[in-house]
Amino acid sequence: MPHPPLRIAALLLLAPLTGCSLLSPMAPMAAWEAIKYGGNAAMAAQPPRPVNTVHHGDAPMASVCVEYNRELPLDELVPALQAELKTQGVDSRVYDAGTGPRSCVYWLRYVGSIAWGVPPLGQGHRPYLSSAALSLHRADGQLMATSAYAGDDSLARWASTRKKIAPVVKALITGFET
16 A cells, blocks of 8 residues: 555645636646746847947047936936946946036937836836937037947846846947947
8 A cells, every 4th residue: 555644645735626726727828828938038038239339439438427318207227327337437427418517528318218018927017118329429519439229029128227228338338239
């Protein structure tokens, strides 16, 4: 007689379950959704790539002034920009348009757009960065470099703003899109 205590334990665990829950088609459906989500997440794991980068080969800079864009209401964008500039060895300060000191030799300006959607397993709509373009200028307005992020409709759209903007800032500073 094979392990009677094991049989009793199994019966006790299964006793509260009804036949409907054991044979429900929802369990395979939930498993299928989990598999689809995992596959999409794996495809979305690829890092975003900057596009349309133009760099005029200027010497590296130690600091830059960031012109705050009030038309792009995404709270995490400016901190993400500053963190990535710091990663590239560039200090930054943020100013409203036209209010920065004359000592700012380089200016970073940005534009972008946000979209709204419900993230996977989310409970409500939230905004996310769907596109952004950065430009680096000298104080006299001369364009030094540009680079952009062009979002897509994959699950990568739910990546953090910093993850999306990091390769764009790197391309803007170094001139390389890799």
